[in-house]
Amino acid sequence: xxxxxxxxxxxxxxxxxxxxxxxxxxxxxxxxxxxxxxxxxxxxxxxxxxxxxxxxxxxxxxxxxxxxxxxxxxxxxxxxxxxxxxxxxxxxxxxxxxxxxxxxxxxxxxxxxxxxxxxxxxxxxxxxxxxxxxxxxxxxxxxxxxxxxxxxxxxxxxxxxxxxxxxxxxxxxxxxxxxxxxxxxxxxxxxxxxxxxxxxxxxxxxxxxxxxxxxxxxxxxxxxxxxxxxxxxxxxxxxxxxxxxxxxxxxxx
Numbered sequence: 001x002x003x004x005x006x007x008x009x010x011x012x013x014x015x016x017x018x019x020x021x022x023x024x025x026x027x028x029x030x031x032x033x034x035x036x037x038x039x040x041x042x043x044x045x046x047x048x049x050x051x052x053x054x055x056x057x058x059x060x061x062x063x064x065x066x067x068x069x070x071x072x073x074x075x076x077x078x079x080x081x082x083x084x085x086x087x088x089x090x091x092x093x094x095x096x097x098x099x100x101x102x103x104x105x106x107x108x109x110x111x112x113x114x115x116x117x118x119x120x121x122x123x124x125x126x127x128x129x130x131x132x133x134x135x136x137x138x139x140x141x142x143x144x145x146x147x148x149x150x151x152x153x154x155x156x157x158x159x160x161x162x163x164x165x166x167x168x169x170x171x172x173x174x175x176x177x178x179x180x181x182x183x184x185x186x187x188x189x190x191x192x193x194x195x196x197x198x199x200x201x202x203x204x205x206x207x208x209x210x211x212x213x214x215x216x217x218x219x220x221x222x223x224x225x226x227x228x229x230x231x232x233x234x235x236x237x238x239x240x241x242x243x244x245x246x247x248x249x250x251x252x253x
Contacts, residue, residue: 060084066138071145073210074101074153076138086135086154093117093235096124099135101154104220105207108187109134109157111223112205114234115183116159120176123159133158147194147206156206164203169195171202181249182240188219189252196253 064084066076080086080099088099089106094117100106113132117123123131138152148166150156158164164171172180172195184193190213194204209216226233239245 068138068144070141070149070151070153070155071147072150072153072155072207074105074150074155074207076141076144076149076152077135077154078138080135080154091117091132094124096132098132098157099154100157104216105155107220107223108191108207108216109155109205111186111227111234112183112191113157113159115186116180118235119179119183119237120172128160130161131159133161147192147197147201147204150206156204158201159203159205161203164201166194166201166204167199169200169202178249179240181253182238182245185245185249185252186223187252188215190216190219 060083064078064082066078068076070076077084077086081088085103086099086101088097089110090097091110091113093114096113096117098110098113100109113123125131134151134157135154136151141149141152143149148156148158151158177195180193180195184191190207190209191205192208194201194206197204207216223233240249
């Protein structure tokens with residue numbers, strides 16, 4: 001009996017070994033082997049790095065993002081120059097700086113500011129307290145339905161906040177408005193002038209479209225190409241009274 005039992009155990013052991021070997025060769029046991037814990041002193045597992053990256057992203061969202069859109073649909077941000085999408089930009093040729101949303105939004109708004117400076121009225125004169133204002137903290141936004149709320153999402157600028165108070169018209173001459181209409185036409189109507197709103201806000205310029213607008217990338221690419229091409233873009237004086245430019249401008253009133 002003892003000898004028979006030992007023979008039976010030997011046979012089962014051999015059979016189990018053959019079965020394990022065949023499963024391993026077929027890849028069935030390969031996954032558990034690969035998932036074995038790393039040895040002490042090895043680099044952190046890539047899943048640990050992924051978890052840290054996701055944790056950092058969640059922390060960044062808590063610090064910067066509000067989860068609330070401004071009037072034009074872009075998300076308002078709590079801080080500027082804090083690893084978010086709203087950063088301080090130099091306005092080429094003016095010596096000024098303004099905080100705006102990076103990318104296409106900044107491209108359009110900086111083009112407007114530069115043309116205003118060159119062709120309508122120079123900004124940043126000696127002693128001028130606030131020639132231009134971009135981003136403001138969401139806590140300063142009283143009504144997200146109002147166009148000025150777009151400042152909190154980095155998609156609006158206010159030129160000379162103390163000079164063109166909201167609700168007051170007549171701050172710009174007819175000649176200045178003629179140039180301004182030409183500037184808006186450059187953006188193909190994607191930037192809106194607050195002077196056309198009710199109540200009027202003549203110092204305000206803001207994106208009139210949301211982040212998913214399909215025309216925005218193309219118009220921004222056009223303005224960037226102008227900026228890099230001699231004789232094009234902001235800083236080049238044009239005849240805004242020329243009939244074809246007037247007709248173009250009228251399309252975006």
